Amino acid sequence: MGHREAPPATASADAEAQPTASAHRQSALLWLACAAQFMVVLDVSVVNVALPSIQAALGFDDAGLQWVVGSYALVFAGFLLLGGRLADLYGRRRVFLWGLLLFSSSSLVGGLATGPGLLIAMRAVQGLGAAVLAPATLTILTTTFAEGQVRTRALAIWTAVSSAGGAAGNLIGGVLTDSLSWRWILLINVPIGAVAVLAAGRLLPADHPRTASGRLDAPGAVLATLGVTALVYGVNQAGPHGWSGTTTLSGLAVGVVTLAAFVVTEARYAASPLMPPSLVRLRPIWAGNATMLLAGACFIPMWYFLSLYMQDVLHYGALATGLGFLPHTLVGIAAARLAPAVMRHTGARSLIVFSALLGAAGFLWQSRIGAASGYVDGLLGPAIVMSAGMGLLVTPITTTVTSGVSDTEAGAASGLMNTTRQMGGAFGLAALVTLATAHDTPASSYRSVFVATAAVCTAVAVMACALPTPRRAEPAADAPLSDRS
Incomplete structure (x- = not known):
């Protein structure tokens, strides 16, 4: 009798172990992502x-x-749409490995380059x-994570890590350059x-075989990549050449x-569009990406x-400047981790x-800096407010943009969101540099820049009113991740 009872006990133990194994696998995939x-975000600023x-x-000229x-x-922004769609068509495991190896x-x-040309070429391949x-x-x-609170918490961790990578670039670059060599960045x-x-190789599941319809939209890929690259190039040229410069206007x-040709191609001619028009017509997608752009x-x-x-007015060195960003980093991470809990009570919109x-208030506070301001009175207080706003903002936008998207179009949605964010940054930086150079003194330049940024933050709040009210998450769906959050 006791011998016959053993198999059910074993089966019960296996059944209980299965959810735990799944939870551990989800956690490992989260940290892998x-x-x-x-790495991606860090290398934008680490150099x-x-x-x-x-x-x-290496003997570079200016x-x-x-x-x-x-x-x-430039290459990073230009290829994001294509990079996102590749994961849908060729498999997440395969494309993720391609990206890592490249x-x-x-x-x-x-890092081993001995001349300017090779280093620039490898930075482009990195992009x-x-x-x-x-x-x-x-x-x-x-x-990997079902839509709802469990996905929201995973996205919050991903957002926090992204914020840390962007903010830590200056600090890590300063430490590696001062203690070892620039090559180690x-x-x-x-x-x-x-x-x-x-x-x-161990964690990501094998990719499903591609179907005949899962072919790359080559004309769309060429048009999207060329269009975004040219647009970002034109915006970047506005700084050295002005908005009326030939290179700026040509690029734009x-x-x-x-x-425009890409939009027409996708809507009328593409059998398997790089960016499906039906996806872009979804309200969370177009409104969420417009919000992310701003x-x-x-x-x-x-x-x-x-x-x-910090470097020109406060006369900080590279390492001190990196350390000066620590409050921004820490507050941004903490706010990103707090976002899912706040969303449960307020909703994403x-x-x-x-x-x-909140970010607009921080930028207005930051606009009060002057030539006599120090770190504590000129940066620390605004840093807490601005970074709290930034940390709380990205997770609900990302959650909204990725909600209701099928697995077969998840890469396209991800690529679009990353593209709009990078393009927003490029346009914003070029416009603010132009604004800053129109003033005679550094103090007035910085004041005008941060006041303008506060106005754009306010526009983000207005644009968010176009977002739909998301569905409530099911509490049961978040048990595995919530045990470790």
């Missing part, structure tokens, strides 16, 4: 403080040096790998990438015409202007409105 996203060392070591940063940012191998070659990785990380999360990606490749014109124009340029203020207005 976060590690990859951290900034190392530029003088790179210039001295015009060429800007492309150490610009080549990465990013890590180009980091290795770039391509990042454009594949960034939407893939978000796609992994939206297809790139070489550090190699061991991290190798571990991530091994983890991805090519970008607008090419993207949010990117607020918060991405923030790091640029605060870094200049209300939280977006509140956090955007």
